[in-house]
Amino acid sequence: MKAMASLLCPTASTLQHNLSTLCFSPLKPTTPNNLCFLTNRFKSNPARCNAFFGNIPEDMLENTLYLEQFPVVRSGLMQFQRFTGDLPDGQKWGFLVFAGFTWIYLTARPGVLIGAIDAYLLAPLQLVLDHFLGRRNLKRTDFLIGDRLGEGSFGVVYSGVVVPKNVEERVQKRGRGKSLTLDERFKQKVILKKVKIGVQGAEECGEFEEWFNYRLSRAAPETCAEFLGSFVADKTNSQFTKGGKWLVWKFEGNRDLADYMKDRNFPLNLESVMFGRVLQGLDSAKRNALIIKQIMRQIITSLKKIHDTGIVHRDVKPANLVVTKRGQIKLIDFGAATDLRVGKNYVPNRGLLDPDFCPPEQYVLPEETPSPPPEPIAAFLSPILWQLNSPDLFDMYSAGIVLVQMAIPTLRSTSGLKNFNVELRTCKYDLNKWREHTRLRPDFKILDLDSGKGWDLATKLISERGSFRRGRLSAAAALRHPYFFLGGDQAAAVLSKLSLSRK
Numbered sequence: 001m002k003a004m005a006s007l008l009c010p011t012a013s014t015l016q017h018n019l020s021t022l023c024f025s026p027l028k029p030t031t032p033n034n035l036c037f038l039t040n041r042f043k044s045n046p047a048r049c050n051a052f053f054g055n056i057p058e059d060m061l062e063n064t065l066y067l068e069q070f071p072v073v074r075s076g077l078m079q080f081q082r083f084t085g086d087l088p089d090g091q092k093w094g095f096l097v098f099a100g101f102t103w104i105y106l107t108a109r110p111g112v113l114i115g116a117i118d119a120y121l122l123a124p125l126q127l128v129l130d131h132f133l134g135r136r137n138l139k140r141t142d143f144l145i146g147d148r149l150g151e152g153s154f155g156v157v158y159s160g161v162v163v164p165k166n167v168e169e170r171v172q173k174r175g176r177g178k179s180l181t182l183d184e185r186f187k188q189k190v191i192l193k194k195v196k197i198g199v200q201g202a203e204e205c206g207e208f209e210e211w212f213n214y215r216l217s218r219a220a221p222e223t224c225a226e227f228l229g230s231f232v233a234d235k236t237n238s239q240f241t242k243g244g245k246w247l248v249w250k251f252e253g254n255r256d257l258a259d260y261m262k263d264r265n266f267p268l269n270l271e272s273v274m275f276g277r278v279l280q281g282l283d284s285a286k287r288n289a290l291i292i293k294q295i296m297r298q299i300i301t302s303l304k305k306i307h308d309t310g311i312v313h314r315d316v317k318p319a320n321l322v323v324t325k326r327g328q329i330k331l332i333d334f335g336a337a338t339d340l341r342v343g344k345n346y347v348p349n350r351g352l353l354d355p356d357f358c359p360p361e362q363y364v365l366p367e368e369t370p371s372p373p374p375e376p377i378a379a380f381l382s383p384i385l386w387q388l389n390s391p392d393l394f395d396m397y398s399a400g401i402v403l404v405q406m407a408i409p410t411l412r413s414t415s416g417l418k419n420f421n422v423e424l425r426t427c428k429y430d431l432n433k434w435r436e437h438t439r440l441r442p443d444f445k446i447l448d449l450d451s452g453k454g455w456d457l458a459t460k461l462i463s464e465r466g467s468f469r470r471g472r473l474s475a476a477a478a479l480r481h482p483y484f485f486l487g488g489d490q491a492a493a494v495l496s497k498l499s500l501s502r503k
């Protein structure tokens with residue numbers, strides 16, 4: 001760095017200061033500790049080097065860096081020299097500080113620069129590639145619709161299968177025509193969401209969900225269910241309505257976290273899914289705690305990744321976390337998500353949310369925040385918006401509720417969670433106060449293990465926003481919390497992967 005500074009400062013007369021010749025001529029080292037740059041011409045020819053500089057001690061040569069080893073530095077220095085040319089010292093430094101600040105701004109969360117690269121380069125590239133590979137040419141006849149899995153405000157979700165190419169449909173209906181019995185050629189399972197027709201805002205939500213899925217398939221594919229694309233039904237029959245839009249995902253797993261939590265055996269019913277085996281040598285409280293820790297680690301890691309792209313999910317809850325058969329937790333249902341880099345799906349005053357998991361502030365941004373300007377301007381301003389409002393902390397509250405719900409058995413039922421929320425509101429969202437006053441007789445054993453690190457994390461996620469709209473841990477900060485140190489859950493997960501790969 002010292003040498004870099006000398007290079008950039010033309011008054012450092014110990015070095016040749018004409019940067020335009022830097023890349024073609026050597027710079028003489030001054031002291032053994034003062035690193036400087038030499039070109040490869042001199043590195044490979046010590047005699048020539050010594051002739052040029054006089055005898056250079058060997059230890060000094062060892063400390064010498066060669067400019068060719070740092071192509072980025074080299075081209076950066078050349079560019080810098082080209083731009084600053086004959087400017088006086090003060091202006092050169094001013095230029096450097098400005099360039100540094102611009103770089104920090106463009107790469108600060110939610111990432112103006114990477115967002116622009118995604119929007120103007122990666123998204124069109126994905127479109128072309130998908131067309132080329134036939135991924136955007138889905139059609140009604142590619143799928144057979146099976147059971148209905150759920151219904152939200154704007155869509156109805158079904159399981160289904162892909163009809164293999166050149167396979168005649170041989171569909172036998174079983175029971176009342178709900179379950180499909182198909183031969184083994186129909187093995188690729190999918191999830192289909194039918195966007196409701198005639199429901200206000202449904203079409204728009206469907207468009208947003210599609211947009212978010214494509215965006216995440218480029219930016220953080222491991223965090224969410226694999227999106228296969230969409231199609232518009234070309235005719236009306238029992239399942240389809242002509243003109244109706246369908247979104248399609250890969251089937252990621254039979255059950256979501258809410259399904260597992262309904263089971264009395266939770267969290268032990270996830271033990272072999274998460275770790276591939278039963279954790280030996282531990283009492284059941286410790287096993288429970290390790291499973292919950294692994295689930296929380298995965299949820300918060302995924303949240304960190306989506307927040308890094310500027311997306312806030314806004315509907316984090318067990319029913320929106322699918323558990324794959326390899327024990328991965330994947331986020332689904334981006335219908336309520338918002339991208340605060342470009343203001344996508346951000347409508348001031350619109351709450352779309354599940355009250356049981358929603359933080360007290362209810363909105364990701366203060367209600368007085370105006371509607372977003374056109375996308376490029378919104379993107380340019382987004383680091384300021386993000387710094388001022390920390391919208392990611394919205395999801396972190398929901399993650400905190402998921403943690404206490406998993407760890408405290410009496411909060412797992414719908415009524416238990418509702419009562420908890422009522423009491424919490426009365427305690428002004430102070431979890432410690434709630435603990436002193438609750439009448440729900442909660443069992444804190446899991447959260448109190450390990451000197452209460454789990455409890456401490458919960459109190460730092462479930463809270464009101466403090467001054468400057470902070471006061472809750474971000475995903476990155478939560479992952480640095482002592483709760484996640486010495487991750488026995490990680491060790492068990494790694495061991496299970498190793499034993500699986502050996503099989």
Ligand SMILES: Nc1ncnc2c1ncn2[C@@H]1O[C@H](COP(=O)(O)OP(=O)(O)OP(=O)(O)O)[C@@H](O)[C@H]1O
Pocket residue numbers: 149150151152153154155156157191225226249250251252253254255256319320322332333335
């Ligand atoms: N990719 C997937 N793999 C396996 N199961 C899934 C997948 N996507 C959704 N599911 C299942 O379908 C259920 C409903 O899905 P989802 O939450 O997306 O729709 P919804 O909440 O009913 O609709 P809305 O988006 O309108 O709220 C989930 O709880 C989950 O069990």
